[in-house]
Amino acid sequence: MLIKVSDNPNIVSFWSSIVAGASSTMVTNPIWVIKTRLMLQVSGSAANNDHRPPWHYNGTFDAARKMFKTEGILSFYSGLTPALLGLTHVAIQFPAYEFLKRHFTGQGMGGGGEGGDQKFHFAGTFAASVLSKIVASSATYPHEVIRTRLQTQQRFVSSPDSMHTATRNGFARAETLPKYRGILKTFNTILKEEGWRAFYAGMGTNMMRAVPAATTTIVTYELVMGNLHHAKANAEHKMTEV
Secondary structure (H helix, E strand, O other): OHHHHHHOHHHHHHHHHHHHHHHHHHHHHHHHHHHHHHHHOOOOOOOOHHHOOOOOOOOHHHHHHHHHHHHOHHHHHOOHHHHHHOOHHHHHHHHHHHHHHHHHHOOOOOOOOOHHHHHHHHHHHHHHHHHHHHHHHHHHOHHHHHHHHHHHOOOOOOOHHHHHHHHHOOOOOOOOOOOOOOHHHHHHHHHHHHOHHHHHOOHHHHHHHHHHHHHHHHHHHHHHHHHHHHHHHHHHHHHHHO
């Protein structure tokens, strides 16, 4: 059974991407939490302070210090579970891309066209990459909303000293118990209070960012692979002539 699985390149690529994505997500999740909080906070000189988030950071390291001191190490891993669920995005995008590319070009991922087929290969790759990213993003976008809600809420540790420090620094406005706790409870809370449309808030903006980025990456990869295949074929041809 192990031999059959390892001999299937599609299964190997799928699980390799899942493992690599999970490892990357766990390592970089603290960075995403800090980045999200910094993006949401407004300037300290804003006139209407009632709409400011329950924290105020002066930079990346200041955010890390305050989060660790007032909320504990677990705050850096808020939203990790939905982020890991976001790996289903890969499970949808790449099989869809593989299918669409074969349909449009007759070639699998990494197969480059040659000569007169190069223009058609580029058009088919471009279309497949755009459509597969749109399908994957549309299907898995709700996890982005859940992850963001979990990451941007403030959860204090139970230590009275940390609560006093947070209040003294002027960024303690959240309740001690977080509003969102776990994926299912967060999902139910959002659905009950805001409706299903809330799970797709900001999806259009996300598409404007994610689709061009993914398309550029995939098209560049395919073009480079096509040139490498072409160079390899030329080198083998020259070797046979010698």
